[in-house]
Amino acid sequence: MNILEIQNLNVTFDTEDGQLRALRDVSFNVPEHRIVGIVGESGCGKSTLINSILGLLADNGQVEKGKILFEGQNLTELNSSQLRELRGVRISTVFQDPMGALNPVISVGTQMLHIQYRSSLSKSEKLDNAAEMLRRVRIPDRESALTRYPHEFSGGMKQRIAIAMAMMMEPALLIADEPTTALDATLEVATIELLQDLQQQIGCSVLFISHHLGVIAELCDDVVVMYAGEVVERGTTRQIFYRPMHPYTERLLQCDPAGQSERTRHLPTIPGEIPDLRLRTPGCIFAARCHCREDICDSTPPEVEIEGQSARCHRLVA
Amino acid sequence: MLNYSVKRLGLAVIIVSVVMLLLFTMIYLIPGDPAAVALGPRATDAMREALRVKMGLDQPIWIQFWNFFINAWQGDLGNEVLSDRPVTDVVLEQLPFTLALIAGGMIWSIALGIPLGCWTAIQPGGIVDRIIGILSVGVIAVPSFVIAIYALLIFAVSLRWLPAIGAGDSGDIIDQIIHLILPSLAVGLGWVGYLARLVRASMLEVLEASHIRTARAFGLPERLITYRYALTIAILPTVTLLGVGIGQMLSSAVFAEIVFARPGVGKLVYDAILTRNYPLVSGAVLVTTVLFIAINLIADLVVGVLDPRVRSRL
Ligand SMILES: Nc1ncnc2c1ncn2[C@@H]1O[C@H](COP(=O)(O)OP(=O)(O)OP(=O)(O)O)[C@@H](O)[C@H]1O
Ligand SMILES: [Mg+2]
Numbered sequence: 001m002n003i004l005e006i007q008n009l010n011v012t013f014d015t016e017d018g019q020l021r022a023l024r025d026v027s028f029n030v031p032e033h034r035i036v037g038i039v040g041e042s043g044c045g046k047s048t049l050i051n052s053i054l055g056l057l058a059d060n061g062q063v064e065k066g067k068i069l070f071e072g073q074n075l076t077e078l079n080s081s082q083l084r085e086l087r088g089v090r091i092s093t094v095f096q097d098p099m100g101a102l103n104p105v106i107s108v109g110t111q112m113l114h115i116q117y118r119s120s121l122s123k124s125e126k127l128d129n130a131a132e133m134l135r136r137v138r139i140p141d142r143e144s145a146l147t148r149y150p151h152e153f154s155g156g157m158k159q160r161i162a163i164a165m166a167m168m169m170e171p172a173l174l175i176a177d178e179p180t181t182a183l184d185a186t187l188e189v190a191t192i193e194l195l196q197d198l199q200q201q202i203g204c205s206v207l208f209i210s211h212h213l214g215v216i217a218e219l220c221d222d223v224v225v226m227y228a229g230e231v232v233e234r235g236t237t238r239q240i241f242y243r244p245m246h247p248y249t250e251r252l253l254q255c256d257p258a259g260q261s262e263r264t265r266h267l268p269t270i271p272g273e274i275p276d277l278r279l280r281t282p283g284c285i286f287a288a289r290c291h292c293r294e295d296i297c298d299s300t301p302p303e304v305e306i307e308g309q310s311a312r313c314h315r316l317v318a
Numbered sequence: 319m320l321n322y323s324v325k326r327l328g329l330a331v332i333i334v335s336v337v338m339l340l341l342f343t344m345i346y347l348i349p350g351d352p353a354a355v356a357l358g359p360r361a362t363d364a365m366r367e368a369l370r371v372k373m374g375l376d377q378p379i380w381i382q383f384w385n386f387f388i389n390a391w392q393g394d395l396g397n398e399v400l401s402d403r404p405v406t407d408v409v410l411e412q413l414p415f416t417l418a419l420i421a422g423g424m425i426w427s428i429a430l431g432i433p434l435g436c437w438t439a440i441q442p443g444g445i446v447d448r449i450i451g452i453l454s455v456g457v458i459a460v461p462s463f464v465i466a467i468y469a470l471l472i473f474a475v476s477l478r479w480l481p482a483i484g485a486g487d488s489g490d491i492i493d494q495i496i497h498l499i500l501p502s503l504a505v506g507l508g509w510v511g512y513l514a515r516l517v518r519a520s521m522l523e524v525l526e527a528s529h530i531r532t533a534r535a536f537g538l539p540e541r542l543i544t545y546r547y548a549l550t551i552a553i554l555p556t557v558t559l560l561g562v563g564i565g566q567m568l569s570s571a572v573f574a575e576i577v578f579a580r581p582g583v584g585k586l587v588y589d590a591i592l593t594r595n596y597p598l599v600s601g602a603v604l605v606t607t608v609l610f611i612a613i614n615l616i617a618d619l620v621v622g623v624l625d626p627r628v629r630s631r632l
Contacts, residue, residue, distance in 0.1 A: 054534075086537070088537035089537065100529055101528055105627075106547065114533075
C-alpha cells in the first residue's frame with residue numbers, strides 16, 4: 001500500500017517575467033513503512049514539491065494539474081482547513097534550518113503543547129507526552145528542557161527537538177527537507193540514526209530530501225532523482241546507485257565527493273547550468289548539459305521502466 | 319538581568335549629569351544678571367549684591383556648578399522667581415497632569431496602532447491595507463497641535479461631545495478621564511500611524527520567518543500563529559521605539575496643554591518662558607529629561623522581559 005502517490009503533478013509560479021514551471025509531470029509513490037529519498041540540485045523543485053503536499057505553496061504558486069493522493073484522498077482538492085487537520089497529525093515536517101525552525105520567544109514545552117492543541121488530554125498529560133518525546137530524541141534533563149527556549153540549545157539538539165515535535169502526533173508520513181544539511185558530519189550521522197530509529201518505532205513512512213548522496217544511500221529504501229522540476233529517474237536505492245539509467249544520475253554519482261576513489265584536487269562537475277524554467281521546450285530537460293546528447297533529444301523523451309526502476313531518456317529505447 | 323540593569327542605570331546617571339551641565343551652562347550664558355531679573359528694576363545695587371551672595375553668584379564658576387550639581391541630585395533646583403517656592407515642588411505638582419496626558423497618548427497609540435499594523439500585515443496590498451496606509455502617513459505628517467486644534471473644534475466646539483478645556487474636577491476621576499480624551503488623542507494620534515506602519519513592517523518580516531512555516535506545517539490555527547507566534551516577536555522593536563516616542567509626546571504635550579488650557583509641565587514651561595522665570599524653565603526641563611531617560615530604561619528592561627534571547631544575554 002502506498003501512503004503517498006504523486007501523479008503527474010504540475011506546479012507553476014506566476015512571476016513578473018512570465019510563468020515559471022517549477023514541477024512538471026512529477027510522479028512517484030511513497031509506500032508504507034518505507035523511506036523515500038529525493039535528490040537533486042538546488043532549485044530543482046524539492047521544496048516546491050513539499051509545499052504542494054502540505055498545501056503551503058506561496059500565493060503566486062498553483063497546482064496546475066495532477067494529483068497528490070495521501071491515504072487515498074486527493075490533497076489538491078481539500079480546502080485549507082481540511083489540509084490543516086492533516087498537518088502535524090498525519091503528515092509532519094522537519095525543515096532544514098534548525099536555528100530558525102523553532103519560535104524564539106516561546107518555550108519548547110509550550111510549543112509542544114500547542115502542537116497537541118487538537119488532543120483532548122489534560123495539560124499535564126500533554127506535558128508528559130512532550131517530555132516522553134524529548135526522551136526518545138535523547139534530550140538530557142527533559143523537565144527543564146521543556147521550560148527553556150530554543151536559543152539555549154545547540155544546533156543538533158534543536159534539530160532533535162524539531163524531530164520530536166514532528167513525531168509527537170505519530171504521523172503516517174514524515175517529510176524531512178534537508179534536515180541534516182546545516183549540521184556537521186558527526187551530528188548528521190547521529191540525526192540520521194535517530195530518524196531511522198523513530199521511523200521503526202512509530203512505523204511511519206518518510207519522504208527524505210537531501211542533496212547528500214551518501215546520506216540517501218545510507219537511509220533510504222527508494223530514491224527519486226529530480227532535475228529542473230522533473231523526475232528524471234526513480235527506483236530502489238540499490239538500482240539507482242549500482243545501475244543508474246539516466247545520464248543525469250550517472251553524472252550526479254560521478255560528482256559525489258564521497259564516491260571519489262582517489263584524492264583529487266578537482267571534483268568533477270556537470271558543465272552548464274540548470275535551464276531557465278520559464279522557457280520550457282518539449283525536449284529532454286537535461287539535453288543541454290548531457291554528455292550523450294543526440295538530435296532526437298529535442299523531442300519529448302519516453303518514460304522507460306525496467307524492474308520497477310524508471311527513467312525519462314531516449315537513450316534507453318535504443 | 320541585574321548586571322544589565324546596573325549598567326543601564328549607571329549610563330542613565332551619566333546622561334542626567336551631562337544634561338545638568340548643559341542646563342547650567344545655558345543659564346550661565348543667558349545675558350543679564352539673575353539677581354537683577356529677580357529683584358526687578360527698582361532694586362538698589364546693595365540689594366542686588368546681597369542677593370548675588372545669597373544665590374552664590376559671587377563664587378567661581380566651577381563652585382557654582384558643583385553646588386548646582388549637588389543640589390540638583392538632592393532634588394533641590396532652587397526657588398522660582400515669582401513666588402519663591404522650590405522649583406521641584408512646583409514642577410512635581412504639575413507632573414501628574416502631564417504623565418496622565420502621555421499615558422493617555424500611549425494608550426491610544428498602542429490600542430489602535432498595534433491592531434491596525436497587525437491587521438494590515440495579514441493581507442498586504444489589500445484595500446484595507448491601502449486605506450490604513452494612507453491614513454497612517456497622514457496622521458504622522460500632521461503636527462500634533464493641528465490635530466489638537468481640529469479635535470477641539472470638531473468634538474468639543476461643534477459636536478459638544480467632550481469638554482473643551484481644563485483637566486476636570488480634581489476629586490472626580492471620571493471627569494478627569496473625560497477631559498483627557500481629546501488632548502491625549504492629539505498627543506497620541508501621530509503615534510497610532512507610526513506604530514501601525516512599524517508593526518506592519520515588522521509583522522511582514524516575521525511572517526516570512528522559517529519558524530512560522532514550521533508552525534503552519536504543524537497545522538496550528540492561523541489565529542495562534544498570528545497573535546502568539548508572530549506578533550509577540552513583531553512588537554519587540556515597537557517597545558523600544560515607544561521609549562523614544564514618549565520623548566516626542568512630551569513635546570507634543572506642551573501644545574496640547576496650551577490648546578486645551580490644561581495644567582501640566584508643558585504649560586508650566588510655556589508660562590515660565592513668557593515670564594522669564596529661568597529657574598523654573600531649567601527645573602522643568604531637568605525633570606522631563608529624567609522622566610524621558612527613566613522611561614527609556616524601563617522600555618529596554620521590558621524588552622528584556624519579553625524576549626528570552628535578550629533576557630539570557632543580560
Ligand atoms: N514563490 C515563488 N515564486 C517564484 N518562483 C519560485 C517561488 N518558489 C520557488 N520558485 C522557483 O521554483 C524553483 C524551485 O524552487 P525550490 O525552492 O522548490 O527548489 P529546491 O529544490 O528546494 O532548492 P534548494 O535545494 O535550494 O532548497 C526555483 O527555480 C525557484 O526559483
Ligand atoms: Mg529547498
